[in-house]
Amino acid sequence: MSARFPPKLVAGDLIAVTAPSSGVPQHLHPRLELAIANLKKKGFRVREGRCLRSQHKNQSACKVSRADELMSYLTDPEVKAVMPPWGGDLAMELLELIDFNLLAESEPKWFVGFSDLSTLHFPLTTLSGWATLHGPNLMDLGAQALDSTTQAVWEILGSARGTVIKQHSSKAFQTDENQWGTATNEGFNLTQKTQWKHLDGVTSSASFSGCLIGGCLEIISRLAGTRFGNLPLFKAQNSGEGVILYFENVEMAPCELTRALFSLRLQGWFNNLSGILIGRSAVPDVSDPTKHNYMDALRAALGDIAVPVLYDVDIGHIPPQLSLVNGASATVLFTENGSSVTQQL
Incomplete structure:
Protein backbone atom coordinates (compact mmCIF):
# COMPACT_ATOMS: atom_id res chain seq x y z
CA MET A 1 0.00 0.00 0.00
CA GLY A 162 7.11 14.01 -5.25
CA THR A 163 9.20 16.71 -3.59
CA VAL A 164 12.25 15.52 -1.66
CA ILE A 165 12.81 17.37 1.63
CA LYS A 166 15.86 17.03 3.86
CA GLN A 167 15.74 18.04 7.53
CA HIS A 168 18.82 18.18 9.73
CA SER A 169 19.12 17.47 13.43
CA SER A 170 18.60 20.62 15.47
CA LYS A 171 21.45 22.59 16.98
CA ALA A 172 19.86 22.81 20.44
CA PHE A 173 16.72 21.79 22.33
CA GLN A 174 14.50 23.14 25.11
CA THR A 175 14.31 21.70 28.62
CA ASP A 176 12.04 24.16 30.44
CA GLU A 177 8.27 24.57 30.19
CA ASN A 178 6.70 26.71 27.46
CA GLN A 179 6.03 30.23 28.71
CA TRP A 180 2.91 30.96 26.67
CA GLY A 181 1.02 32.29 29.66
CA THR A 182 3.50 35.07 30.39
CA ALA A 183 5.20 35.62 27.02
CA THR A 184 2.45 34.71 24.61
CA ASN A 185 4.28 35.02 21.28
CA GLU A 186 7.55 33.40 22.41
CA GLY A 187 9.18 30.56 20.52
CA PHE A 188 11.16 27.77 22.11
CA ASN A 189 14.05 28.46 24.49
CA LEU A 190 16.69 26.24 22.88
CA THR A 191 19.61 26.03 25.32
CA GLN A 192 20.92 22.44 25.36
CA LYS A 193 23.10 21.00 22.60
CA THR A 194 21.39 18.37 20.48
CA GLN A 195 23.14 15.05 19.93
CA TRP A 196 21.40 12.08 18.37
CA LYS A 197 22.86 8.83 19.72
CA HIS A 198 23.15 5.22 18.58
CA LEU A 199 21.89 2.71 21.13
CA ASP A 200 24.92 0.46 20.80
CA GLY A 201 27.15 3.35 21.92
CA VAL A 202 29.78 2.37 19.38
CA THR A 203 28.49 3.08 15.88
CA SER A 204 29.60 6.52 14.68
CA SER A 205 27.64 6.55 11.42
CA ALA A 206 24.68 4.71 9.93
CA SER A 207 22.20 5.05 7.09
CA PHE A 208 18.88 3.29 6.55
CA SER A 209 15.72 3.76 4.49
CA GLY A 210 12.08 2.83 4.70
CA CYS A 211 8.50 4.02 5.01
CA LEU A 212 7.89 6.16 8.12
CA ILE A 213 5.28 5.32 10.74
CA GLY A 214 5.07 6.10 14.44
CA GLY A 215 4.01 8.55 17.11
CA CYS A 216 3.62 8.94 20.86
CA LEU A 217 4.54 5.64 22.56
CA GLU A 218 1.86 5.99 25.23
CA ILE A 219 -0.68 5.94 22.41
CA ILE A 220 0.69 3.49 19.89
CA SER A 221 1.54 0.90 22.54
CA ARG A 222 -2.17 0.87 23.44
CA LEU A 223 -3.32 0.74 19.82
CA ALA A 224 -1.10 -2.30 19.21
CA GLY A 225 -3.13 -5.47 18.84
CA THR A 226 -6.23 -3.60 17.69
CA ARG A 227 -7.38 -2.83 14.13
CA PHE A 228 -6.32 0.77 14.74
CA GLY A 229 -2.67 -0.15 15.38
CA ASN A 230 -1.87 -2.96 12.97
CA LEU A 231 1.81 -2.34 12.32
CA PRO A 232 2.47 -5.96 11.20
CA LEU A 233 0.01 -5.44 8.32
CA PHE A 234 1.61 -2.09 7.46
CA LYS A 235 5.04 -3.76 7.39
CA ALA A 236 3.73 -6.50 5.12
CA GLN A 237 2.26 -3.91 2.76
CA ASN A 238 5.61 -2.09 2.62
CA SER A 239 7.89 -5.12 2.70
CA GLY A 240 9.63 -4.14 -0.51
CA GLU A 241 10.68 -0.77 0.87
CA GLY A 242 11.01 -1.53 4.56
CA VAL A 243 9.64 0.41 7.52
CA ILE A 244 11.19 2.95 9.89
CA LEU A 245 9.38 3.01 13.22
CA TYR A 246 9.63 6.16 15.33
CA PHE A 247 8.25 7.02 18.75
CA GLU A 248 8.74 9.20 21.82
CA ASN A 249 7.97 8.86 25.52
CA VAL A 250 6.14 11.63 27.35
CA GLU A 251 5.01 10.19 30.70
CA MET A 252 6.22 6.64 31.31
CA ALA A 253 8.81 6.02 34.03
CA PRO A 254 11.51 3.45 33.18
CA CYS A 255 9.72 0.31 34.37
CA GLU A 256 6.47 1.26 32.64
CA LEU A 257 8.44 2.19 29.52
CA THR A 258 10.06 -1.24 29.58
CA ARG A 259 6.65 -2.91 29.82
CA ALA A 260 5.30 -0.86 26.91
CA LEU A 261 8.30 -1.66 24.72
CA PHE A 262 8.19 -5.36 25.58
CA SER A 263 4.49 -5.45 24.74
CA LEU A 264 5.36 -4.22 21.25
CA ARG A 265 8.31 -6.58 21.04
CA LEU A 266 6.15 -9.59 21.94
CA GLN A 267 3.67 -8.58 19.22
CA GLY A 268 6.44 -8.59 16.62
CA TRP A 269 6.64 -4.83 16.12
CA PHE A 270 10.43 -4.77 16.11
CA ASN A 271 10.84 -7.61 13.60
CA ASN A 272 11.75 -6.84 9.98
CA LEU A 273 12.28 -3.10 10.42
CA SER A 274 14.83 -0.92 8.64
CA GLY A 275 15.53 1.13 11.76
CA ILE A 276 14.05 2.75 14.86
CA LEU A 277 14.05 6.44 15.85
CA ILE A 278 13.36 7.40 19.48
CA GLY A 279 12.66 10.98 20.48
CA ARG A 280 14.00 12.67 23.59
CA SER A 281 12.21 11.41 26.69
CA ALA A 282 10.11 13.98 28.53
CA VAL A 283 10.31 12.04 31.81
CA PRO A 284 12.99 12.88 34.42
CA ASP A 285 15.37 9.94 34.64
CA VAL A 286 16.01 7.86 37.74
CA SER A 287 19.07 9.14 39.58
CA ASP A 288 19.52 6.16 41.92
CA PRO A 289 22.13 3.90 40.24
CA THR A 290 20.63 0.84 41.91
CA LYS A 291 17.28 1.30 40.14
CA HIS A 292 16.12 0.61 36.58
CA ASN A 293 16.63 3.78 34.50
CA TYR A 294 15.76 5.11 31.05
CA MET A 295 18.74 3.58 29.26
CA ASP A 296 18.09 0.26 31.00
CA ALA A 297 14.58 0.35 29.52
CA LEU A 298 15.81 0.98 25.98
CA ARG A 299 18.56 -1.63 26.18
CA ALA A 300 16.29 -4.25 27.75
CA ALA A 301 13.74 -4.10 24.93
CA LEU A 302 15.85 -2.94 21.97
CA GLY A 303 19.48 -3.71 22.79
CA ASP A 304 19.58 -6.88 20.70
CA ILE A 305 17.53 -5.61 17.75
CA ALA A 306 19.47 -6.25 14.54
CA VAL A 307 18.80 -2.81 13.03
CA PRO A 308 20.03 0.71 13.89
CA VAL A 309 18.30 2.21 16.92
CA LEU A 310 18.80 5.97 17.36
CA TYR A 311 17.64 7.90 20.42
CA ASP A 312 17.50 11.53 21.59
CA VAL A 313 16.18 12.32 18.11
CA ASP A 314 14.23 15.56 17.45
CA ILE A 315 10.80 13.97 17.93
CA GLY A 316 8.08 14.74 20.45
CA HIS A 317 7.53 16.68 23.64
CA ILE A 318 11.05 18.08 24.13
CA PRO A 319 11.21 20.64 21.31
CA PRO A 320 12.09 21.34 18.62
CA GLN A 321 10.96 18.45 16.50
CA LEU A 322 11.19 17.25 12.94
CA SER A 323 8.12 17.13 10.73
CA LEU A 324 7.80 13.44 9.88
CA VAL A 325 5.23 12.26 7.34
CA ASN A 326 3.62 8.92 8.13
CA GLY A 327 3.67 6.96 4.91
CA ALA A 328 6.58 8.84 3.33
CA SER A 329 9.67 7.14 1.96
CA ALA A 330 12.61 8.30 4.04
CA THR A 331 16.34 7.92 4.45
CA VAL A 332 18.00 8.53 7.80
CA LEU A 333 21.66 9.46 7.96
CA PHE A 334 23.31 9.33 11.39
CA THR A 335 26.72 10.76 12.17
CA GLU A 336 28.28 12.03 15.38
CA ASN A 337 28.62 15.50 13.84
CA GLY A 338 25.02 15.87 12.73
CA SER A 339 22.23 13.74 11.34
CA SER A 340 19.38 14.11 8.89
CA VAL A 341 16.08 12.69 7.64
CA THR A 342 15.25 12.96 3.94
CA GLN A 343 11.64 12.34 2.89
CA GLN A 344 9.90 12.04 -0.46
CA LEU A 345 6.35 13.32 -0.39
Whole structure:
Protein backbone atom coordinates (compact mmCIF):
# COMPACT_ATOMS: atom_id res chain seq x y z
CA MET A 1 0.00 0.00 0.00
CA SER A 2 1.32 3.42 -0.95
CA ALA A 3 0.13 6.32 1.16
CA ARG A 4 -1.93 8.94 -0.62
CA PHE A 5 -0.50 12.42 -0.16
CA PRO A 6 -2.66 15.52 0.14
CA PRO A 7 -2.00 18.36 -2.31
CA LYS A 8 0.26 21.15 -1.16
CA LEU A 9 -1.26 24.06 0.71
CA VAL A 10 -1.48 27.36 -1.16
CA ALA A 11 -2.72 30.82 -0.23
CA GLY A 12 -6.50 30.89 -0.13
CA ASP A 13 -6.84 27.30 1.09
CA LEU A 14 -9.14 26.64 4.04
CA ILE A 15 -7.61 25.23 7.25
CA ALA A 16 -9.97 23.85 9.89
CA VAL A 17 -9.04 24.16 13.56
CA THR A 18 -10.73 21.75 15.96
CA ALA A 19 -9.63 19.98 19.15
CA PRO A 20 -10.39 16.24 18.90
CA SER A 21 -8.80 15.73 22.31
CA SER A 22 -8.09 18.57 24.76
CA GLY A 23 -9.49 22.03 24.17
CA VAL A 24 -7.81 25.36 24.83
CA PRO A 25 -8.61 26.91 28.22
CA GLN A 26 -9.41 30.60 28.53
CA HIS A 27 -5.98 31.73 29.74
CA LEU A 28 -4.31 30.33 26.59
CA HIS A 29 -6.77 31.84 24.11
CA PRO A 30 -4.29 34.65 23.34
CA ARG A 31 -1.74 32.08 22.15
CA LEU A 32 -4.37 30.31 20.06
CA GLU A 33 -5.37 33.61 18.49
CA LEU A 34 -1.76 34.36 17.60
CA ALA A 35 -1.42 30.95 15.97
CA ILE A 36 -4.60 31.47 13.95
CA ALA A 37 -3.46 34.99 13.02
CA ASN A 38 -0.19 33.50 11.72
CA LEU A 39 -2.18 31.15 9.48
CA LYS A 40 -4.05 34.11 8.07
CA LYS A 41 -0.80 36.02 7.51
CA LYS A 42 0.27 33.15 5.28
CA GLY A 43 -2.85 33.72 3.21
CA PHE A 44 -4.95 30.83 4.51
CA ARG A 45 -8.61 31.02 5.41
CA VAL A 46 -9.42 29.56 8.83
CA ARG A 47 -12.56 27.85 10.09
CA GLU A 48 -12.80 27.44 13.85
CA GLY A 49 -14.75 24.50 15.19
CA ARG A 50 -17.12 24.47 18.12
CA CYS A 51 -14.88 21.91 19.84
CA LEU A 52 -11.94 24.20 20.48
CA ARG A 53 -12.08 27.02 23.03
CA SER A 54 -13.31 25.10 26.08
CA GLN A 55 -11.88 22.42 28.34
CA HIS A 56 -13.76 20.22 30.82
CA LYS A 57 -12.64 16.86 32.19
CA ASN A 58 -9.70 16.82 29.74
CA GLN A 59 -11.97 17.23 26.71
CA SER A 60 -12.92 20.06 24.39
CA ALA A 61 -16.46 18.58 24.19
CA CYS A 62 -18.22 15.23 24.45
CA LYS A 63 -16.78 12.44 22.31
CA VAL A 64 -19.70 12.46 19.84
CA SER A 65 -19.36 16.18 19.19
CA ARG A 66 -15.60 15.89 18.75
CA ALA A 67 -15.89 12.93 16.38
CA ASP A 68 -18.70 14.49 14.33
CA GLU A 69 -16.82 17.75 13.90
CA LEU A 70 -13.57 16.03 12.99
CA MET A 71 -15.31 13.80 10.42
CA SER A 72 -17.10 16.80 8.94
CA TYR A 73 -13.77 18.53 8.36
CA LEU A 74 -11.95 15.44 7.11
CA THR A 75 -14.66 14.83 4.50
CA ASP A 76 -15.33 18.45 3.48
CA PRO A 77 -13.79 19.02 0.03
CA GLU A 78 -13.29 22.71 0.82
CA VAL A 79 -11.08 21.97 3.84
CA LYS A 80 -7.46 21.34 2.79
CA ALA A 81 -5.90 20.76 6.22
CA VAL A 82 -6.99 20.05 9.79
CA MET A 83 -4.70 21.55 12.40
CA PRO A 84 -5.72 20.85 16.02
CA PRO A 85 -4.26 23.19 18.64
CA TRP A 86 -2.51 20.27 20.34
CA GLY A 87 -3.09 16.73 21.60
CA GLY A 88 -4.35 15.89 25.08
CA ASP A 89 -5.51 12.67 26.70
CA LEU A 90 -8.75 11.22 25.36
CA ALA A 91 -8.65 11.01 21.57
CA MET A 92 -8.95 7.24 22.10
CA GLU A 93 -12.68 7.81 22.73
CA LEU A 94 -13.15 8.81 19.09
CA LEU A 95 -11.76 5.74 17.33
CA GLU A 96 -15.02 3.76 17.24
CA LEU A 97 -16.86 6.86 15.98
CA ILE A 98 -14.57 7.70 13.04
CA ASP A 99 -15.41 6.08 9.69
CA PHE A 100 -11.94 5.17 8.45
CA ASN A 101 -13.45 3.19 5.55
CA LEU A 102 -15.19 6.32 4.30
CA LEU A 103 -11.95 8.27 4.71
CA ALA A 104 -10.17 5.60 2.66
CA GLU A 105 -12.51 6.54 -0.19
CA SER A 106 -12.12 10.29 0.39
CA GLU A 107 -9.46 12.62 -0.94
CA PRO A 108 -6.75 13.02 1.72
CA LYS A 109 -5.97 16.32 3.40
CA TRP A 110 -3.23 17.23 5.82
CA PHE A 111 -3.77 16.27 9.44
CA VAL A 112 -1.04 17.94 11.49
CA GLY A 113 0.28 17.67 15.04
CA PHE A 114 1.63 15.22 17.61
CA SER A 115 1.12 13.81 21.12
CA ASP A 116 -2.41 12.41 21.59
CA LEU A 117 -3.05 13.12 17.91
CA SER A 118 -1.03 9.96 17.23
CA THR A 119 -4.28 8.17 18.13
CA LEU A 120 -5.66 9.47 14.84
CA HIS A 121 -2.49 9.66 12.77
CA PHE A 122 -1.85 5.94 13.02
CA PRO A 123 -5.20 4.62 11.69
CA LEU A 124 -5.50 7.47 9.18
CA THR A 125 -2.31 6.10 7.62
CA THR A 126 -2.68 2.37 8.20
CA LEU A 127 -6.46 2.05 7.61
CA SER A 128 -7.35 5.00 5.37
CA GLY A 129 -4.05 5.24 3.51
CA TRP A 130 -3.51 8.95 4.18
CA ALA A 131 -0.07 10.46 4.61
CA THR A 132 -0.24 12.45 7.86
CA LEU A 133 2.18 14.93 9.38
CA HIS A 134 3.60 14.21 12.83
CA GLY A 135 5.18 17.52 13.80
CA PRO A 136 4.61 20.82 15.57
CA ASN A 137 1.13 21.50 16.90
CA LEU A 138 -0.73 24.65 15.91
CA MET A 139 -0.06 26.20 19.33
CA ASP A 140 3.68 25.81 18.64
CA LEU A 141 3.18 27.95 15.52
CA GLY A 142 1.91 30.96 17.45
CA ALA A 143 5.44 32.27 17.98
CA GLN A 144 6.58 35.55 16.47
CA ALA A 145 9.59 33.72 14.98
CA LEU A 146 10.09 29.98 14.46
CA ASP A 147 13.38 28.11 14.77
CA SER A 148 14.52 26.37 11.58
CA THR A 149 13.51 22.89 12.75
CA THR A 150 9.95 23.96 13.56
CA GLN A 151 9.73 26.10 10.42
CA ALA A 152 10.21 22.96 8.28
CA VAL A 153 6.57 22.06 8.82
CA TRP A 154 5.65 24.77 6.32
CA GLU A 155 8.14 23.47 3.76
CA ILE A 156 6.39 20.10 3.84
CA LEU A 157 2.86 21.49 3.81
CA GLY A 158 3.74 23.82 0.94
CA SER A 159 5.55 21.31 -1.28
CA ALA A 160 4.13 19.39 -4.22
CA ARG A 161 3.82 15.65 -4.31
CA GLY A 162 7.11 14.01 -5.25
CA THR A 163 9.20 16.71 -3.59
CA VAL A 164 12.25 15.52 -1.66
CA ILE A 165 12.81 17.37 1.63
CA LYS A 166 15.86 17.03 3.86
CA GLN A 167 15.74 18.04 7.53
CA HIS A 168 18.82 18.18 9.73
CA SER A 169 19.12 17.47 13.43
CA SER A 170 18.60 20.62 15.47
CA LYS A 171 21.45 22.59 16.98
CA ALA A 172 19.86 22.81 20.44
CA PHE A 173 16.72 21.79 22.33
CA GLN A 174 14.50 23.14 25.11
CA THR A 175 14.31 21.70 28.62
CA ASP A 176 12.04 24.16 30.44
CA GLU A 177 8.27 24.57 30.19
CA ASN A 178 6.70 26.71 27.46
CA GLN A 179 6.03 30.23 28.71
CA TRP A 180 2.91 30.96 26.67
CA GLY A 181 1.02 32.29 29.66
CA THR A 182 3.50 35.07 30.39
CA ALA A 183 5.20 35.62 27.02
CA THR A 184 2.45 34.71 24.61
CA ASN A 185 4.28 35.02 21.28
CA GLU A 186 7.55 33.40 22.41
CA GLY A 187 9.18 30.56 20.52
CA PHE A 188 11.16 27.77 22.11
CA ASN A 189 14.05 28.46 24.49
CA LEU A 190 16.69 26.24 22.88
CA THR A 191 19.61 26.03 25.32
CA GLN A 192 20.92 22.44 25.36
CA LYS A 193 23.10 21.00 22.60
CA THR A 194 21.39 18.37 20.48
CA GLN A 195 23.14 15.05 19.93
CA TRP A 196 21.40 12.08 18.37
CA LYS A 197 22.86 8.83 19.72
CA HIS A 198 23.15 5.22 18.58
CA LEU A 199 21.89 2.71 21.13
CA ASP A 200 24.92 0.46 20.80
CA GLY A 201 27.15 3.35 21.92
CA VAL A 202 29.78 2.37 19.38
CA THR A 203 28.49 3.08 15.88
CA SER A 204 29.60 6.52 14.68
CA SER A 205 27.64 6.55 11.42
CA ALA A 206 24.68 4.71 9.93
CA SER A 207 22.20 5.05 7.09
CA PHE A 208 18.88 3.29 6.55
CA SER A 209 15.72 3.76 4.49
CA GLY A 210 12.08 2.83 4.70
CA CYS A 211 8.50 4.02 5.01
CA LEU A 212 7.89 6.16 8.12
CA ILE A 213 5.28 5.32 10.74
CA GLY A 214 5.07 6.10 14.44
CA GLY A 215 4.01 8.55 17.11
CA CYS A 216 3.62 8.94 20.86
CA LEU A 217 4.54 5.64 22.56
CA GLU A 218 1.86 5.99 25.23
CA ILE A 219 -0.68 5.94 22.41
CA ILE A 220 0.69 3.49 19.89
CA SER A 221 1.54 0.90 22.54
CA ARG A 222 -2.17 0.87 23.44
CA LEU A 223 -3.32 0.74 19.82
CA ALA A 224 -1.10 -2.30 19.21
CA GLY A 225 -3.13 -5.47 18.84
CA THR A 226 -6.23 -3.60 17.69
CA ARG A 227 -7.38 -2.83 14.13
CA PHE A 228 -6.32 0.77 14.74
CA GLY A 229 -2.67 -0.15 15.38
CA ASN A 230 -1.87 -2.96 12.97
CA LEU A 231 1.81 -2.34 12.32
CA PRO A 232 2.47 -5.96 11.20
CA LEU A 233 0.01 -5.44 8.32
CA PHE A 234 1.61 -2.09 7.46
CA LYS A 235 5.04 -3.76 7.39
CA ALA A 236 3.73 -6.50 5.12
CA GLN A 237 2.26 -3.91 2.76
CA ASN A 238 5.61 -2.09 2.62
CA SER A 239 7.89 -5.12 2.70
CA GLY A 240 9.63 -4.14 -0.51
CA GLU A 241 10.68 -0.77 0.87
CA GLY A 242 11.01 -1.53 4.56
CA VAL A 243 9.64 0.41 7.52
CA ILE A 244 11.19 2.95 9.89
CA LEU A 245 9.38 3.01 13.22
CA TYR A 246 9.63 6.16 15.33
CA PHE A 247 8.25 7.02 18.75
CA GLU A 248 8.74 9.20 21.82
CA ASN A 249 7.97 8.86 25.52
CA VAL A 250 6.14 11.63 27.35
CA GLU A 251 5.01 10.19 30.70
CA MET A 252 6.22 6.64 31.31
CA ALA A 253 8.81 6.02 34.03
CA PRO A 254 11.51 3.45 33.18
CA CYS A 255 9.72 0.31 34.37
CA GLU A 256 6.47 1.26 32.64
CA LEU A 257 8.44 2.19 29.52
CA THR A 258 10.06 -1.24 29.58
CA ARG A 259 6.65 -2.91 29.82
CA ALA A 260 5.30 -0.86 26.91
CA LEU A 261 8.30 -1.66 24.72
CA PHE A 262 8.19 -5.36 25.58
CA SER A 263 4.49 -5.45 24.74
CA LEU A 264 5.36 -4.22 21.25
CA ARG A 265 8.31 -6.58 21.04
CA LEU A 266 6.15 -9.59 21.94
CA GLN A 267 3.67 -8.58 19.22
CA GLY A 268 6.44 -8.59 16.62
CA TRP A 269 6.64 -4.83 16.12
CA PHE A 270 10.43 -4.77 16.11
CA ASN A 271 10.84 -7.61 13.60
CA ASN A 272 11.75 -6.84 9.98
CA LEU A 273 12.28 -3.10 10.42
CA SER A 274 14.83 -0.92 8.64
CA GLY A 275 15.53 1.13 11.76
CA ILE A 276 14.05 2.75 14.86
CA LEU A 277 14.05 6.44 15.85
CA ILE A 278 13.36 7.40 19.48
CA GLY A 279 12.66 10.98 20.48
CA ARG A 280 14.00 12.67 23.59
CA SER A 281 12.21 11.41 26.69
CA ALA A 282 10.11 13.98 28.53
CA VAL A 283 10.31 12.04 31.81
CA PRO A 284 12.99 12.88 34.42
CA ASP A 285 15.37 9.94 34.64
CA VAL A 286 16.01 7.86 37.74
CA SER A 287 19.07 9.14 39.58
CA ASP A 288 19.52 6.16 41.92
CA PRO A 289 22.13 3.90 40.24
CA THR A 290 20.63 0.84 41.91
CA LYS A 291 17.28 1.30 40.14
CA HIS A 292 16.12 0.61 36.58
CA ASN A 293 16.63 3.78 34.50
CA TYR A 294 15.76 5.11 31.05
CA MET A 295 18.74 3.58 29.26
CA ASP A 296 18.09 0.26 31.00
CA ALA A 297 14.58 0.35 29.52
CA LEU A 298 15.81 0.98 25.98
CA ARG A 299 18.56 -1.63 26.18
CA ALA A 300 16.29 -4.25 27.75
CA ALA A 301 13.74 -4.10 24.93
CA LEU A 302 15.85 -2.94 21.97
CA GLY A 303 19.48 -3.71 22.79
CA ASP A 304 19.58 -6.88 20.70
CA ILE A 305 17.53 -5.61 17.75
CA ALA A 306 19.47 -6.25 14.54
CA VAL A 307 18.80 -2.81 13.03
CA PRO A 308 20.03 0.71 13.89
CA VAL A 309 18.30 2.21 16.92
CA LEU A 310 18.80 5.97 17.36
CA TYR A 311 17.64 7.90 20.42
CA ASP A 312 17.50 11.53 21.59
CA VAL A 313 16.18 12.32 18.11
CA ASP A 314 14.23 15.56 17.45
CA ILE A 315 10.80 13.97 17.93
CA GLY A 316 8.08 14.74 20.45
CA HIS A 317 7.53 16.68 23.64
CA ILE A 318 11.05 18.08 24.13
CA PRO A 319 11.21 20.64 21.31
CA PRO A 320 12.09 21.34 18.62
CA GLN A 321 10.96 18.45 16.50
CA LEU A 322 11.19 17.25 12.94
CA SER A 323 8.12 17.13 10.73
CA LEU A 324 7.80 13.44 9.88
CA VAL A 325 5.23 12.26 7.34
CA ASN A 326 3.62 8.92 8.13
CA GLY A 327 3.67 6.96 4.91
CA ALA A 328 6.58 8.84 3.33
CA SER A 329 9.67 7.14 1.96
CA ALA A 330 12.61 8.30 4.04
CA THR A 331 16.34 7.92 4.45
CA VAL A 332 18.00 8.53 7.80
CA LEU A 333 21.66 9.46 7.96
CA PHE A 334 23.31 9.33 11.39
CA THR A 335 26.72 10.76 12.17
CA GLU A 336 28.28 12.03 15.38
CA ASN A 337 28.62 15.50 13.84
CA GLY A 338 25.02 15.87 12.73
CA SER A 339 22.23 13.74 11.34
CA SER A 340 19.38 14.11 8.89
CA VAL A 341 16.08 12.69 7.64
CA THR A 342 15.25 12.96 3.94
CA GLN A 343 11.64 12.34 2.89
CA GLN A 344 9.90 12.04 -0.46
CA LEU A 345 6.35 13.32 -0.39
